[in-house]
Amino acid sequence: MSNIGIIIGREFNERVRKKSFIITTLLMPLLMVAMMIAPSLIMLHSKGDAKRIAVIDHSGIVAPQLESGEEILYEPTDLSVEEARTLLTEYFGVLEIGGDIMTNPNNLRLYANGSTSLTLEESIEGEISDIIEREKLKGYDIHNLDEILRQVKTSVTLTTYRNDEQSEQDGPQEQAKSSALSTAIGFILGMALYFILILYGAMVMQSVIEEKNSRVLEVMVSSVKPFDLMMGKILGIASVAAVQILIWGVLIVGTSAIAMPALIPADVMQSVEAMQAGTLDVTQEGVNLQMLNAVSTATDVHYMTMIFVWLLLYTIGGYLLYSAIFAAIGSSADSVQDAQQLQTPVMLPIIISIFVMMTIFNDPNSPVAVWCSYIPFTSPIVMMARIPSGIPTWEIVLSLALLYATFVAMVWLSAKIYRVGIFMYGKKPTFKELWKWVRYKY
């Protein structure tokens, strides 16, 4: 046991003091923040100039009602289509509206001077559809139509309550959980776990290969049991991971804490507090219930704590399981290239879980999702996506039990492969070979 401690200490000290570690640890949160900000920045700058579109309206109905916006400037013209197409080259394009547009909605053509985009086409189509709909309604000769239309316009927001044991306990005033937010949390956590498994798993593998190639292992095994060596490595890198993730967490939470008050308007925050206190008048005009739901869920300490406790358990279990496999692969290969072919089947379940995670957002309880949350190789990532949407505790406990049992079995198996593997050189390992090693007697 003390030897495992010494090995963990070495792994930790060596890695944490590396320049590359310090740089990635500090740069990663910056990168993530940049990745969050970048899309909106790009959107902001990619707007560019408004597109001028010459409109030739044979019907005479649509053109006067077309409203130019920030993106598109509609400019009616009296030129014929042919003239406009040859003369108006500085325009984005020429829009020809057929005279029978009211009865033949397909009689609509855009002659573009460059490539168009789907968004542009959709926005033109949408606008003209609205105009035609309105025109058709007018044909029914309804009194005070505009007023009626304005009042009729409605946007509903669904608020979901859970009927399981938990909500009974907490009483009917249990707050609704925002599906949008649980989806977002599930996605982020799932992806984070995916990166953790791959990043630190590969680190274990590489470091075993390195030790093997530098022949340090031969010296080490004369004083340390191979099992201790393997566990020391796995736990050592786990401690590095813990520190790194902790620093990332603090940096990200820290920056968000500074940025949050600026991002969420004060009146929304007030409404959130009112909602958590149960005094919010939801019929009140101008309340964005969806947004409120999300914020109130995010600030629900109990809910968030539960999610992060489960996250922690799955991260530890998933990491231990996969790093044991990666250690075995590393021990059997002479180089990272050799390890690649063994690595592929191991990566497969991780990638499958990402795909399954995508389907979970549509249905957290689909059979595939449920099965994959019991299979230990996929359960960590899949469960990360399912838990925020709220599933029974016994399901989580069962899945965790399976995960940890598999981890123990895998460590036992990996240790056997590791024992043999670290003394095998110049052999390209196959799974058949590895299975033979498992059955070697020592």
Added chain:
Amino acid sequence: MRIENVSKHFAGHTALDDVSLSIPQGSIYGLLGPNGAGKTTLIRIINRITAPDSGRVLFDGHEIAPEDVYHIGYLPEERGLYKKMKVGEQAIFFARLKGLSRREATVRLKEWFVRFGIQDWWNKKVEELSKGMAQKVQFIVTILHEPKLLIFDEPFSGFDPINANQLKDEILALRDKGATVIFSTHNMSSVEEICDHITLINKSHNILSGPVSEIRRRHGNNIFRIAYRGEEESLHKALEGRCDLLGVEDEESMRYNTMKIHIERDEDVRAVIAAVNEAVELRSFDEIIPSMNDIFIRAVAGKL
């Protein structure tokens, strides 16, 4: 240290077949054998890296146990240190794995570094050292915990003659302090120089064991060299019927005439000497003791 009837089989071949040997305490014990004979497997069994299929390893009178690795120092043939780690820290790390406390390890290391004149290496990374320098560090790492049993696999490879000599002196000093040394090598002249006992393993069997001097004497072929002044004719006449004449070594650098002869075992050597002395002016009469190299080659070829 005793090894009793140890066998080890791997899938497809036998690495050791019923090998027994006993290593006297405080001796330097040569473990010889051609490549692939099973030496490394035997060393790994002694180190408890692998376990034998059958047989026992006795250490200090008891069957070898996990705690015994604290009393063993192993310098493998394939040297290995963490390349990116600093020399001092690395040595402390290995010493702690062998049961030394950090403080104890530091004190002892400082002593050894001074002794080898390498104090300024302490904060260097191993990858900055030359191969020979790294070997020195590895040697220190091996012996730092003052093990009772030392196992050196080709310790002199990669060293220049000066450093090899220094290393040899250190090994002899360790033996004089009471350590038992197992010494695996292909370099037969170093065996003659420092080994007290040897075991020769070939094709997973122990084919020759014993003290070096005794083995060399035992495998002498009763060949003698006579150096003399006088007529070759009279020497011939004097030896006729007593022994086989193997030929004359007439190199110009020799100050005397020489003659190699083979004397049958039951022949009286003293009578031969007397006869030679009568015939010519005898300057020397030596038995030619075979080198370990000859014995090794003949033993492996099965001609002993």
